[in-house]
Amino acid sequence: MISSRTQGYIFVVITMCIWGGFTITSRLNAVWHISPWDITAFRFGLAFLILFPILLIRKDTAFLWHKEPFILALIGGVAYCLVSYSAFHYAPAAHAAIFLNGFLPLCTAVAAYILFKEPFERDTWISVVIMLSAIVIMSYLMYRSTGTAFGLGDLLFFTSAVLWAVFTVLLRHWKLSAWHSMTSVAIWSAIIYLPIYLLFLPHQYQQVQPMHMLMQTLFHGIFVVMVATMAYVEAIKRLGAFKTGSIVTLAPFIAAVVAVPLLNEPLSPAIMFGLLGMGIGALQPWRWWGRKSALDQALAAQKAQQNKPDQD
Incomplete structure (x- = not known):
């Protein structure tokens, strides 16, 4: 019998694989001239x-x-997709890892505090300091080398992180099932967006x-919308919103490195520093430093019990 925690990590791995693919394929949309409106x-x-x-x-x-499914679709469906696809x-891709996925755990914690007064933990404050320090140093290095610290794409990525963080917190608070969460986002997003797209937005597909359009439609329409959403919701139910958001953050960071040879994208020292700093702040590795495994703890407790003086 697989424990609930183990199931949560399995769902996290599934989400990571698809989110990593999302970063690469979303960047390919720009390379293949697929507009955010069309995809x-x-x-x-x-x-x-x-x-x-x-x-x-x-x-x-x-x-x-x-009202809950409609709000989730508006925030985590239509708004998030249009903003994030436009950012690419x-x-x-490296900027997405920093400003979208790197900020996601922090934005999730802030959204939980603003919406439901959930307090910051000590580890969250440490993450805030590390992330903000990394962004300040990275922006300084970028400004020295290029004369520009941030661009429109970075702002759009950060906006995407805010949208997805609010979506994540609402998902956890409203406690919809994975099936209902996924189907409501997909169906209401189509109902809201498709009439606007057909009547008012440009069509460039x-x-x-055709093969590029087909590949992107299948991946984003099935794996991203259906599989990843259900896996993400199930992971949140078992591990919590902050831990889930922190772990899945690792996938886009890996994708950003893969994009360097695959898409011939630059990786400057400033971006490398930003990736490292945001990755450490998101994953919080200090939580595991010096922590004994469950087996070690059990053995230590058993040894202490054996060494306990007889009270009889």
């Missing part, structure tokens, strides 16, 4: 076509008509190679 429409359009008939067959649509057109 968002195809992503949620495919998910809607798959999921809505399943809900009708199961007669499981009542949950959709509450202005900044490379005709200029994209």
